[in-house]
Amino acid sequence: MTQTYETLLLEKRDRVAIITINRPDKRNALNIQTRQEGAAVLEELRDDPDVGVVVFTGAGDRAFVAGADIAEFSGRTSITQRDVMMGRSLFTAVDSFPKPVIAMINGFCLGGGCELALACDIRIASENAQFGQPEINLGIIPGGGGTQRLTRLVGEGKAMEMILTGQFIDAKTAHAIGLVNYVVPADQLQVKTMEIAQHISRKSPIALQLAKEAVKIASRSNLDEGLRREVDLFALCFSTEDKDEGVSAFLERRDPVFKGR
Ligand code: COA
Numbered sequence: 204m205t206q207t208y209e210t211l212l213l214e215k216r217d218r219v220a221i222i223t224i225n226r227p228d229k230r231n232a233l234n235i236q237t238r239q240e241g242a243a244v245l246e247e248l249r250d251d252p253d254v255g256v257v258v259f260t261g262a263g264d265r266a267f268v269a270g271a272d273i274a275e276f277s278g279r280t281s282i283t284q285r286d287v288m289m290g291r292s293l294f295t296a297v298d299s300f301p302k303p304v305i306a307m308i309n310g311f312c313l314g315g316g317c318e319l320a321l322a323c324d325i326r327i328a329s330e331n332a333q334f335g336q337p338e339i340n341l342g343i344i345p346g347g348g349g350t351q352r353l354t355r356l357v358g359e360g361k362a363m364e365m366i367l368t369g370q371f372i373d374a375k376t377a378h379a380i381g382l383v384n385y386v387v388p389a390d391q392l393q394v395k396t397m398e399i400a401q402h403i404s405r406k407s408p409i410a411l412q413l414a415k416e417a418v419k420i421a422s423r424s425n426l427d428e429g430l431r432r433e434v435d436l437f438a439l440c441f442s443t444e445d446k447d448e449g450v451s452a453f454l455e456r457r458d459p460v461f462k463g464r
Pocket of ligand 1: 228229230232265266269270271272273274311313314315337338341
């Protein structure tokens, strides 16, 4: 049964679920409720066989997500903050989600918003999007994976610059440094994102899960270990009906119909 969420909208189009963070008056800043609901909606979608790909976006035309809700920071002790962060993490939920997750970045993508996008598998931005890790301006540092995932994605020099200066970069620059996969005019953002999401959603769900897992291993282990794990995951594909279907379809010159088995 679909739950109801106060800070999120959930829409399904074919095999793609779109989660819209819906606090446009606060530039979709992530407060505790939004993070909890984000993790809960992923839990719901994880076991939904009709959903192959998830898209995250922000409501309105100003922001994807403008970061953590700064209002929640005032007066908070380090112990409370640690408890909040040690709880169910939205970023970890996205990172370990067994289906591809795409960030559809429609505006400001800052702090925890940039970290949410970084936890996603593919990032597509509109030309008006802006990116930044401005935590340094508040006397703090990124805490949702920014120092780690951003560095792995764009390299130490560019990550260092963004994190130490707190300055924003535009979508074109984000594309040039490899932070986003595509930049498109704002009115093309949905079309481009759905095109990629629908395309992926027709692949074997098991192969997608194993492919995501294998790629994630690359930045978490050394090459020998990664290559070994890749062989295991590759071999695991040979236990699936989808592998038989994919191979048969190729040999019979027809499109495969994957069943996720
Ligand atoms: N947390 C809480 N509230 C936020 C927020 C955040 N991260 N980002 C924006 N808001 C709120 C503003 O306080 C304002 O609320 P109000 O109308 O009740 O005063 C509302 O969203 C609109 O923000 P505003 O600054 O007027 O909009 P803008 O479109 O001109 O600017 C930003 C947008 C995102 C550039 C600017 O709001 C900003 O710098 N936000 C903080 C970004 C940040 O430091 N993120 C990292 C947090 S760790």
